Amino acid sequence: MRKILNKKFFNRSTVVVAKDLLGKFLVRNIGDKEIAEMIIETEAYDGYKDEASHASKGRTKRTEVMFGDPGNFYIYLCYGMYWMLNIVTREHGYPAAVLIRGIHGANGPGKLTKFLNINNKLNNKHAIKRNGLWFEDRGIKIPDRNIKKTPRIGVVYAGPIWSAKKWRFIINQ
DNA sequence: ACGATGATGAAC
DNA sequence: TTCATCATCGTA
Numbered sequence: 001m002r003k004i005l006n007k008k009f010f011n012r013s014t015v016v017v018a019k020d021l022l023g024k025f026l027v028r029n030i031g032d033k034e035i036a037e038m039i040i041e042t043e044a045y046d047g048y049k050d051e052a053s054h055a056s057k058g059r060t061k062r063t064e065v066m067f068g069d070p071g072n073f074y075i076y077l078c079y080g081m082y083w084m085l086n087i088v089t090r091e092h093g094y095p096a097a098v099l100i101r102g103i104h105g106a107n108g109p110g111k112l113t114k115f116l117n118i119n120n121k122l123n124n125k126h127a128i129k130r131n132g133l134w135f136e137d138r139g140i141k142i143p144d145r146n147i148k149k150t151p152r153i154g155v156v157y158a159g160p161i162w163s164a165k166k167w168r169f170i171i172n173q
Numbered sequence: 174a175c176g177a178t179g180a181t182g183a184a185c
Numbered sequence: 186t187t188c189a190t191c192a193t194c195g196t197a
Contacts, residue, residue, distance in 0.1 A: 054181095057182070060181080079191060079193050079194080080178030108194070110193045111193085154191080
């Protein structure tokens with residue numbers, strides 16, 4: 001079974017999408033090369049009230065993408081060196097996204113974008129084959145008992161309420 | 174424990 | 186136009 005995840009999949013609760021992405025495949029196509037790896041770690045960033053989310057600054061040139069269509073990529077540079085790959089969730093006009101933090105063979109959001117050759121050229125592009133980067137359901141279902149929830153990484157600046165939210169999801173090895 | 178490295182947003 | 190900050194990672 002190979003089903004490409006569509007707009008409908010991403011137009012749902014951000015936390016649910018983040019959890020559901022575990023076990024799905026991130027597929028990268030460049031030329032005649034195709035890499036497909038299972039997603040093992042994600043984080044949810046939901047709404048303008050979430051102080052950990054860039055969208056808490058409101059609509060800016062950068063955050064505009066998060067207000068866009070579900071299934072679009074939100075990609076930005078972090079610490080001057082690493083591209084972060086996010087996928088926009090919820091309906092158009094509501095700012096939310098899921099950060100892809102780990103795939104099989106590349107743990108860490110900066111490492112996986114380097115591994116898959118992802119940069120801001122894909123920012124605000126839709127996750128479809130035509131753009132060379134998309135998501136597939138290959139029939140793997142991760143049972144709840146194998147999913148670990150923890151607070152998000154590197155967001156202490158967001159204050160006690162938002163930094164404590166257990167919106168990071170990892171497959172228990 | 175820390176430095177690399179540059180875009181971003183807010184203050185001035 | 187400056188300035189602090191940062192959804193990280195490799196080296197130590």
